[in-house]
Amino acid sequence: MCRLPPSRRAILSKAALYWRLFRGVVENPRYFTFVLRGGVPDKMARRLAKGEAPPTGTFYPVKLDLRIVYGCNLRCKMCGQWGDTGTYFSYESTKLRRQLDLSVIERVADELVPHGLRYVDLEGGETFLHPQIMDILRGLKSRGLFVKPVTNGTRLDRFAREVVESRIDAIHISLDGDRETNNLVRQADWAYDRTMDGLRALAEERKRAGRRSPLVQINFTMTRHNRHESLRRLCDDLSGQGLADVISVKMSPIWMPQEKGKAYEELMSRHLGIEGGLDSWKGFVEDYSDFEDQAREIASAVKQLKSKGYDFFVDGLPGIDPEDLPRMYTDYEWDLGRSHCPVPYVEPTIEADGNVYPCNLFTDEPVSMGNVNEQPFLDIWFGEKFEAFRSMLRQEGGLLPICNRCCQLTES
Numbered sequence: 001m002c003r004l005p006p007s008r009r010a011i012l013s014k015a016a017l018y019w020r021l022f023r024g025v026v027e028n029p030r031y032f033t034f035v036l037r038g039g040v041p042d043k044m045a046r047r048l049a050k051g052e053a054p055p056t057g058t059f060y061p062v063k064l065d066l067r068i069v070y071g072c073n074l075r076c077k078m079c080g081q082w083g084d085t086g087t088y089f090s091y092e093s094t095k096l097r098r099q100l101d102l103s104v105i106e107r108v109a110d111e112l113v114p115h116g117l118r119y120v121d122l123e124g125g126e127t128f129l130h131p132q133i134m135d136i137l138r139g140l141k142s143r144g145l146f147v148k149p150v151t152n153g154t155r156l157d158r159f160a161r162e163v164v165e166s167r168i169d170a171i172h173i174s175l176d177g178d179r180e181t182n183n184l185v186r187q188a189d190w191a192y193d194r195t196m197d198g199l200r201a202l203a204e205e206r207k208r209a210g211r212r213s214p215l216v217q218i219n220f221t222m223t224r225h226n227r228h229e230s231l232r233r234l235c236d237d238l239s240g241q242g243l244a245d246v247i248s249v250k251m252s253p254i255w256m257p258q259e260k261g262k263a264y265e266e267l268m269s270r271h272l273g274i275e276g277g278l279d280s281w282k283g284f285v286e287d288y289s290d291f292e293d294q295a296r297e298i299a300s301a302v303k304q305l306k307s308k309g310y311d312f313f314v315d316g317l318p319g320i321d322p323e324d325l326p327r328m329y330t331d332y333e334w335d336l337g338r339s340h341c342p343v344p345y346v347e348p349t350i351e352a353d354g355n356v357y358p359c360n361l362f363t364d365e366p367v368s369m370g371n372v373n374e375q376p377f378l379d380i381w382f383g384e385k386f387e388a389f390r391s392m393l394r395q396e397g398g399l400l401p402i403c404n405r406c407c408q409l410t411e412s
């Protein structure tokens with residue numbers, strides 16, 4: 001039993017944590033650029049805010065979001081895709097079976113790397129359901145990109161060795177609380193244990209290979225289905241096991257009032273002539289205006305957990321004054337001071353069926369800018385449809401009615 005007083009233990013454990021991260025950075029300096037990745041999108045947002053939109057043909061994606069599969073093995077309550085209000089339930093089965101092909105991903109990467117593409121995020125659906133997932137990770141890594149899959153972690157144990165050997169830079173694993181809460185949110189009584197198996201397998205493989213990468217980040221998404229107590233229990237459960245480098249507490253879920261979705265539909269009709277088929281926003285309709293007290297609780301929990309001396313960093317998002325957190329729930333109009341979305345200029349999304357989108361979150365076919373199974377990516381990126389979308393966003397002052405609680409805004 002450790003006889004050191006708690007304050008000494010906390011200092012030692014903090015020192016060990018900094019040492020681990022220092023070694024991680026030495027091993028993989030990309031951690032720095034990743035942490036500072038705000039760079040290009042933030043600069044673009046500032047330019048846009050000043051009314052200095054770059055002319056077509058002068059800007060290229062720095063980051064790609066690849067939603068490589070639609071399918072998922074879970075049905076998490078809050079998920080806009082497969083949750084209680086999820087919109088994927090209405091997709092045709094032929095569409096749901098589509099998967100982004102390795103050769104297409106490599107072709108797009110080869111088009112964009114010479115123009116400055118640096119980061120690729122992969123997600124789904126469940127990322128590790130893609131039958132070519134490891135080839136995709138290796139293929140992107142071999143092109144010198146910073147590669148980060150987001151996963152529910154339930155299939156990770158079988159891929160752990162290959163993941164470490166692939167030398168991908170980071171992996172984000174979703175856990176929404178301790179065993180009981182996570183399983184309640186994720187609607188599967190096996191989910192937590194499977195994800196923990198995956199985390200343990202990853203830690204063993206990192207140890208075996210003598211590597212700190214990939215950086216392991218656990219994403220805890222705060223919603224009305226979990227509470228600060230479950231975050232505290234999750235941190236305690238993970239403590240001292242060397243399973244994670246960071247726990248990122250997303251203190252705001254993606255949500256919107258119904259009328260904002262309707263306003264978005266009206267705007268898309270007026271500017272782009274789109275009538276119908278805009279359904280993805282419906283997956284995120286929620287009323288969180290009663291969440292003031294819970295917001296205070298989570299802000300204070302994150303503050304306490306940060307100083308608890310865990311062997312992982314606790315990071316709270318968005319990075320706003322904790323005093324302002326309740327307002328994020330009670331005042332949807334508040335844009336957190338982020339007035340222009342840079343995503344259509346720097347970070348396109350490609351979905352499993354090859355469609356390319358200017359917005360990471362609301363990806364409905366009428367808003368597809370083109371399809372990479374049929375056209376070179378850059379023809380789409382500089383195409384008329386993309387330009388019309390960017391122009392609409394500028395005319396609307398930089399944000400759409402449904403933007404204010406999008407993760408692109410709250411986590412920037």
Ligand SMILES: C[S@@+](CC[C@H](N)C(=O)[O-])C[C@H]1O[C@@H](n2cnc3c(N)ncnc32)[C@H](O)[C@@H]1O
Nearest residue numbers: 078079123124125126150151152174219253254
């Ligand atoms: C849609 S999932 C796809 C990847 C993978 N299936 C997973 O769960 O990690 C991507 C991330 O979005 C989070 N998420 C789901 N619903 C959300 C919501 N309403 N607001 C914010 N994040 C949400 C998930 O917890 C996960 O971390």
Ligand code: SF4
Nearest residue numbers: 072074076079082152
């Ligand atoms: S695992 Fe991910 S994609 Fe699947 S339902 Fe949960 S949040 Fe949605």
Ligand code: SF4
Nearest residue numbers: 341359360403406408
């Ligand atoms: S919802 Fe808005 S803030 Fe989010 S990516 Fe789309 S345009 Fe940008």
